Amino acid sequence: MRRVAIIGVGMSRFGELWERSFRDIVISAGTEAIEDANLEGREIEAMYVGNMSGGRFLAQEHIAALIADYSGLASINIPSIRVEAGDASGGVALKEAYIAVASGIHDIVIAAGAEKVTDVGSAMEIMNSSIDQEWEAFHGATLASLYAMMARFHMHEYGSTEEDLAKISVKNHRNAVHNPKAQFRREISVEAVLSSPYVAEPLKVLDSAPISDGASVIILASEDVARKYTDTPVFIDSIVQSSDYFALQNREDVLEMRSVRVATRKALKLARCELRDIGVFEMHDSFTITEMLLYENVGIAEKGKGHELVREGEVELGGRTPVNPSGGLKACGHAVGATGIRQAAEIALQLRGDAGKRQVDAERGMVVNVGGTGATAVVSVFRR
Amino acid sequence: MLPRFWRKIKYRYNLIGTKCENCGRTFYPPRNLCPECRRKSSIVEVELGDTGVVLSYSVVHDAPESMKLERPYIVGLIRLDSGVVVTSQIVCDPEDVRIGMRVRAAFRRYGEDGEDGIIYYGTKFVPVEE
Numbered sequence A: 001m002r003r004v005a006i007i008g009v010g011m012s013r014f015g016e017l018w019e020r021s022f023r024d025i026v027i028s029a030g031t032e033a034i035e036d037a038n039l040e041g042r043e044i045e046a047m048y049v050g051n052m053s054g055g056r057f058l059a060q061e062h063i064a065a066l067i068a069d070y071s072g073l074a075s076i077n078i079p080s081i082r083v084e085a086g087d088a089s090g091g092v093a094l095k096e097a098y099i100a101v102a103s104g105i106h107d108i109v110i111a112a113g114a115e116k117v118t119d120v121g122s123a124m125e126i127m128n129s130s131i132d133q134e135w136e137a138f139h140g141a142t143l144a145s146l147y148a149m150m151a152r153f154h155m156h157e158y159g160s161t162e163e164d165l166a167k168i169s170v171k172n173h174r175n176a177v178h179n180p181k182a183q184f185r186r187e188i189s190v191e192a193v194l195s196s197p198y199v200a201e202p203l204k205v206l207d208s209a210p211i212s213d214g215a216s217v218i219i220l221a222s223e224d225v226a227r228k229y230t231d232t233p234v235f236i237d238s239i240v241q242s243s244d245y246f247a248l249q250n251r252e253d254v255l256e257m258r259s260v261r262v263a264t265r266k267a268l269k270l271a272r273c274e275l276r277d278i279g280v281f282e283m284h285d286s287f288t289i290t291e292m293l294l295y296e297n298v299g300i301a302e303k304g305k306g307h308e309l310v311r312e313g314e315v316e317l318g319g320r321t322p323v324n325p326s327g328g329l330k331a332c333g334h335a336v337g338a339t340g341i342r343q344a345a346e347i348a349l350q351l352r353g354d355a356g357k358r359q360v361d362a363e364r365g366m367v368v369n370v371g372g373t374g375a376t377a378v379v380s381v382f383r384r
Numbered sequence B: 001m002l003p004r005f006w007r008k009i010k011y012r013y014n015l016i017g018t019k020c021e022n023c024g025r026t027f028y029p030p031r032n033l034c035p036e037c038r039r040k041s042s043i044v045e046v047e048l049g050d051t052g053v054v055l056s057y058s059v060v061h062d063a064p065e066s067m068k069l070e071r072p073y074i075v076g077l078i079r080l081d082s083g084v085v086v087t088s089q090i091v092c093d094p095e096d097v098r099i100g101m102r103v104r105a106a107f108r109r110y111g112e113d114g115e116d117g118i119i120y121y122g123t124k125f126v127p128v129e130e
């Protein structure tokens, strides 16, 4: 296996981009990444695309070939492969791209993620398609209500509160102010979160990530090739995907995200480091409770103590374990299939020292990308 | 939704799960393969009983189109006395639902297929008077 480095990153603005087409947003992200990597374009050998639901959002399948074409890569006839894993599609696409380079099959590849969701009516119903349709959704469960049940159980067992969760949303909004690509670049108050309408009690509108349009692109190269293009490669030391029982009801403990625990442990082992060596995190805050449960399942908090990290400010930009300097899914935006790539792009910027006013001083970073309620998890470790 | 409903009708009406006689684990919904034993699976159907407690719940306000008329409604994870956890609706005042509350399965209207469509029924849970 060869070492793999990120040599370029790019992303479109995230948000409700009703005036721009799916193709437009992919092109802007791709062009930025190719420029960032100092490539001409012809050097790229393959493309992996994370996309959750082109079929339902746009009635467009065969997305990988479409994106390859509009990225200017159809003229060099490279293979393009779409990857779907709910809202972990981007993370899995990155893993597949990593394997292609690490294995020696390709020297330079693109990992992209893209979603255009606001062209159709019920984005929420499409998001719900990542949970079990026959045994969860059939009974009226929504993705939000499943996370809400985890939140309710955590509050009951461990004494966390709606205010603790609100503070996670407030933190992510505060970080996004300094991210030019973010959907919501404005601070919000704890009171605003607490007084926003319930989606599924105890989760409210402002506990929930928006469903956004956006694209993000990363260019990977083998170590020797990377050195020719950049003085600041960011290495992917490990990237591990894991699964769990699909429906929440089949998990022994609803607060245990075993896919996350297993992937984290393996990712740290492969990267030959400890959790305390990680200086910055991007975690999947599809809801505030998701981020809090990830503190516990990744291990920066003990089980049942995720809310203490929030109360002590440890997950803030200046804290000991900063989480979501980009603003996270909540404030940077959740362009579903793009999210896993977008998170990795943020860590690359952080480790290169290109994160502007949201810069954290760190040698290593970690990304946690989750599909649905945790039936898929991708955990990766990056190093400068 | 209808074909998906009728195909599993027996399991929706009666809370029947499957037990692996090799390892003793019980699953709902039923599975033809034990995820622990795989090739050594020895699957039989078992009745799961109709009483249990609320493990957790949520009052749903933002619902998909097909459930809009029912809002707000309660979804819960019910731990049956047989030990198996099921996802279902809980029928009571949203103010009254609690973790640990005892509930029992009941036959309730689930929905209908379009305005003139067939009305179908299935299991929901109601509080047990104590």
Ligand SMILES: [Zn+2]
Pocket (backbone or CB within 6 Å): B020, B021, B022, B023, B024, B025, B034, B035, B036, B037, B038, B041, B042
């Ligand atoms: Zn078994």
